[in-house]
């Protein structure tokens with residue numbers, strides 16, 4: 001398969017996926033989603049690969065789902081297509097995945113990083129769930145995975161205010177496994193992936209599955225519920241206004257409808 005919005009490479013037993021839509025700060029449009037899911041699946045099925053690294057650019061891991069693409073969506077379409085449900089295929093990757101995050105990891109970007117097993121952050125990283133500023137809520141797992149990672153207090157703070165947290169706060173909160181200087185990010189992620197890939201693949205995969213078992217059972221219901229709520233927000237005027245305001249580079253005027 002040839003990819004246009006991501007770069008796919010291998011380094012020994014490590015598969016590397018780099019999001020590559022720099023002009024849009026790696027906003028996750030349908031093409032990025034399809035290609036990223038396909039690349040992860042290909043690595044998952046490749047016997048030569050033992051671990052996967054997902055990264056973005058220096059400025060942005062990913063600034064979220066593509067607001068311009070989704071702004072015209074209505075409730076029936078969002079619900080009918082189970083919009084963003086496809087990302088669960090990425091999250092179901094069985095080999096370990098490391099998110100190497102530099103710059104913005106916002107909305108769907110933060111949610112994508114949380115679908116990975118380990119987040120290594122550059123000291124420049126900024127995490128957040130700003131969907132509330134757009135008149136919606138997270139729809140790729142933010143309310144569920146973030147709460148499990150950082151606890152209710154911090155998750156509420158981030159989801160209700162839309163504020164960003166820096167790498168140091170993210171590590172302190174338990175979202176991030178390690179923070180490194182930006183210049184060392186990719187090397188650290190690759191070395192970590194190589195280390196994991198040097199172990200017995202069945203034991204690595206079982207360790208991942210066992211840790212996730214403790215974490216996932218009620219998660220699927222939470223994710224489905226979150227998506228249904230997210231879809232229903234495309235029936236509101238405030239979603240139309242929030243996303244139009246972003247595109248038009250102005251403050252949103254919400255009317256609570």
Ligand SMILES: CC(C)(O)CC(=O)SCCNC(=O)CCNC(=O)[C@H](O)C(C)(C)COP(=O)(O)OP(=O)(O)OC[C@H]1O[C@@H](n2cnc3c(N)ncnc32)[C@H](O)[C@@H]1OP(=O)(O)O
Nearest residue numbers: 023024025027063064065066067068107108130138139140
């Ligand atoms: C998955 C869900 C359901 O959870 C939903 C989401 O993910 S909703 C999206 C959540 N993310 C955001 O709300 C972040 C939006 N972006 C920003 O706030 C800013 O771009 C920034 C703070 C990350 C960076 O600001 P700045 O350095 O000033 O760069 P910009 O000029 O704003 O951006 C450059 C360029 O990228 C486009 N862009 C950025 N983010 C997105 C996005 N999420 N969707 C679509 N396009 C995005 C931005 O519009 C600019 O493009 P041009 O206007 O220059 O064409």
